[in-house]
Amino acid sequence: MELTAQAIFTGLLMGGFYGLVAVGLALVFGTMKVINLAHGELVLLAAYIAYAVESQTGINPLLAMPIAMAVVIAASLITFYLTNKIKKDRELNSLILTFGLGIVLTNGLLMVFSADIYSTQSAWFMEGLVIADSLFSMRSEMLAFVVGLCALGGLYWWLNHTWHGRAIRSVSSNRDAAKLMGMNPTKAELWSWAIAGVLAALAGVMLYVTSVIHPPIGHSLTIKAFIITVLAGMGSIPGVLVGALMIGVIEGLTTTFFQSSLSELASMTVFLLVLLVMPSGLFGKKAGH
């Protein structure tokens, strides 16, 4: 029983972090109907910036956040600019463009930082926390979980209570109707890419303090974010949280009771089963709605 509770607890913590990784991709898809296949690489770019700052200055990697945000927002906006240049079949052609940008970023990181594996040198992040006398986690895992929940909650609030947020929701809902209400959809899209950059930077710094980084994992992060976004129902923020927690718990349980190498297989199986029953995802709108 204790083992199960620990597995679920660890899975939920992982899920909170996965939600943070996925939500930027979901936001951009919701607004622009573009699947940014370089999203994981943007997360990884932020992680490497945290590493560079820590290794060069010896300061806490969390303090690298402003630099990581500035760089990743810029990279995200460049991706937006290039994607926006595609005039024909943007949904499809942007897949090739962003996939290519992901490869460029991965190889850029490989050239600058080599293929070595890095993790934070600060022992503080690795120290243990005991919750309710029996549930264990590292400080960094709890931090990533809390940051993930706050980011998703903050984004949800922002989308529902600010004009820019409402504009993004309107463009996401119906681009032509939004234009007829006087909205400039490009401005709304620009905001969504900038916010996706902020979220990717947060996720990247959290990745660096919770895990190890090396260039190829950007691609895995993109796939994970994509699976969660589809599972959520494309573009749904509450769906991202539920989907991410679900994937995290499945992986946690599989790792504990079977083996870690089967965890992705298990989450992918559940993902396919959910789509079989709910083709629009957990919180997706039905076709024609």
Next chain:
Amino acid sequence: MLKVENLSVNFGGVRALQDVSFEVQTHEVLGLVGPNGAGKTTSFNVLSGTVRPTAGSVTYEGHDILKSSMHQRVTFGIGRTFQIPQPMHELSVRENLIVAQRFGRPDGKVKQERIDEILESVNLLHKAEADAATELALTERKALEVAKALATEPTLLMLDEVLAGLETTSKKLFMQTLKNIREKYSLSMIVIEHDIETIMNMCDRVVVFNFGKVIADGDPEETFRNPEVVRSYTGEVPA
């Protein structure tokens, strides 16, 4: 107020509009009529900015609107409804209007009293907090479409078959609502409609389209007696 001159639109080999010219005067209601595929909605699409014309010019109160984007035209005072209502999903009826006011008005100010007044004008005040996409009947969705356009405070309102699909009683009530709105907000209107009775009832003038060309322009009663207009409705191809 609105001047359309020598407008042409080609879709590949199809000439959807050929040398179309017409005007709308201040406070006038102009009906665009003609058989399906005649070019009425294409004209609307050019005026609202969803279609780029091949040739021609459109000026609205001194603005060359063909140089402006779709959202800029809204701030010039051109409002439009779609034939199939397009509410914003996940937004309430009131939120739809708030967003339209915030972004569609040049000063971007949201006036709750004005929103309530518009909702009352289109008989939607009791549904103000309802989900726009899922909790409205067809007539209400059409009313919301008009209300959204009104929230941007237009001086010219373009209504694309706003009465289509409504049963007779709802249609009459809705027509009266539109007449009241016109008076209340001193609007000019362009109305696309198939129902001749509606056109006769609402419009000061009609422009008749056939095969992408304007074949008549004038007083509704006289125009519907024009032999060429009658031929276009009976299906005969004009010489």
